[in-house]
Amino acid sequence: MYLTGEELRKRRKELGKSLDVLVEESGVSKGYISQYENGKISSVSDKTMQKLCIALGYTVASTNDEASNEVKVARLAADMKRKTMCAEDLLNIAENIQLDENDRSPRTAGDLNLFKAELYRSLRKFSKAVPCVVIAEEIFARNGDTLSWCKSVYESAMIKYDKNDYDEALGQFKIVINRLREVPYQNAFLAKIYVQIAKCASSIGKHHISKEYLAMLDVQKEFVPSADWMQMQAERHRVTGMALIGSHAYTDALKEFYKAEALYKEANSNIDILRTTYNIALVHMKMGDHEKALALAMETLDEQVEKKSPINDQADTLILISRTLLALGRHIEVSAFCNTIIQMEGVHVQRLAYAKYYLAEVEYANGDLIGFNSGLSEVISLLYQENQSEYAVRFMNRYMEVNHILNKK
Structure with a gap:
């Protein structure tokens, strides 16, 4: 049993109970009950709700009913009172309930803050978090909360970026940029997205896009906290270095990476320092x-x-x-x-493909052309199966080259 503040007041008045009587019978403070009834408190713990329900004449059994996940979602959504929900709980709901197009809106319509605070902090900790993002996007978009919608799409794009789905991430970051222009005073957020777009673009060789968005950073400088600005400048040098590698300007690339490394060290960003050392x-x-x-x-x-x-x-x-x-x-x-890479858990398919490719190159170096083509064929097949056709094409020329040699023999 779960009552909204309005339902609680209605039930209390039906029973002719004053606030003072309910306080005495439930053990819950008068100020707390009053704030909940008036909507100033958005949610009540299960234990507190049980005390109130029993004081209002509901049986213990009815307060302990094991409602289905569907009922729980409907309850949370309908009362529009729960303003936060941890990402793990949200994930469990998303995985256990089919929210099809016909019933999704009424069953998830709720307060704009339903998925906010804990979701933004916790979402990326869960590998299967995308369903949560999708639901959050729908709620924010439907309720017209542009900034919240932008943040949820940004988190979705970051998940794709972390999984090396750079094209999809790039598209979503651009969508956020377009929508964010509707929201005032978001310059720091804009600057953050510019950097992410530049990183995505460089990762897929679209260095002109990277350069374009990095150039936009300077306009936002006065709005960005100094610590964040230092991190962004470090990213700027690193992304510029990646673009220079693509242009074979290796000496200039090294200069950019050393600048990035110095800034990362100043910011004490250990992961980024190591990524830059890798680039060097x-x-x-x-x-x-x-x-x-x-x-x-x-x-x-x-x-x-x-x-x-x-x-x-x-x-x-x-x-x-x-x-x-x-x-x-x-x-x-x-x-x-x-073989160490192949045995690692959680390695992205592209890394796995390169590990298998270099194993095949060892076969080639040892004169086993058939073994090489067999290994490379496995690499290409793996990438196609995982919808990584763009990467599979990179290996096709090498495969055809060796296949041509074999056909001559």
Whole structure:
């Protein structure tokens, strides 16, 4: 049993009970009951509600009923009083109830703040959080709360970014930018999104887009707290460095990465420091200085393991190490590092594909062209199965090249 403030007052008056009597019978303070009845308190704990319901004549059994998830959602939504809900509870509801197009709106319509505070803080902790974001987007959009809607779409885009779905993330970030222009005084949020768009664009080689959005940052400077601005400037240098790698301007890229590294150190951002060290090692590898690249990458990996960096960051470094070892002809070590990636839990399919690819390249280096093509065929198939066709195409030319050699024999 769960009563809204209005229902509580109605029931109390039906029984002819004054506030003082209800206070005496329930043990709940007068001010608390009064605020709840008048809508100044948005939610009441289950224990407090049980005390009030019993004082109002409901049986203990009725207050302890195990309502279905569907009823719980309807109850929370209909009273429009619960203003926060932890992301885990929200996730359980989203997973256990089918919210189809016909009944979704009436069953989830509720207070604008229903999914706010805890959702924003906790959402990205859960790997299956997307259903929560979708529901939040619908509620915010339907109720006209543009800023809340923008924040929920931003979180959805961040989930996609973390999963390396850069194209989808980029599209969602741009949608947020367009809608956010309707909301005043959100310059700091805009600056944050500009950086994310630049990072997405650089990750998929769209460096002109990255440059365009980084150029917009300066307009927002006076509105951004100094600590956040330092982080954004570090990101700016790092993203610029990534773009310069794409243009083969390796010396300039190194300069940008060193600037980023210095700012990250000043901001004490350990994960970003290690990501930048990885970038520096990558540049040295591309410049042909494989020994230096290997030393930097190995050092980075040790720190990533020690500081428990994200698993895909560690996988990226392992791939760089494997690639460098392959160039140095140290094939046995390549196999060891690649197999380490394959055995890691939670590694993104692209990293897994590259690990299998470098294993295939070891076969090629050992003269086993059939083994190479078999391994690369597995890589291409894996990427297509996981809807990563853009990455699968990258390996097709290499596959066709070796296949052509085999057909000549």
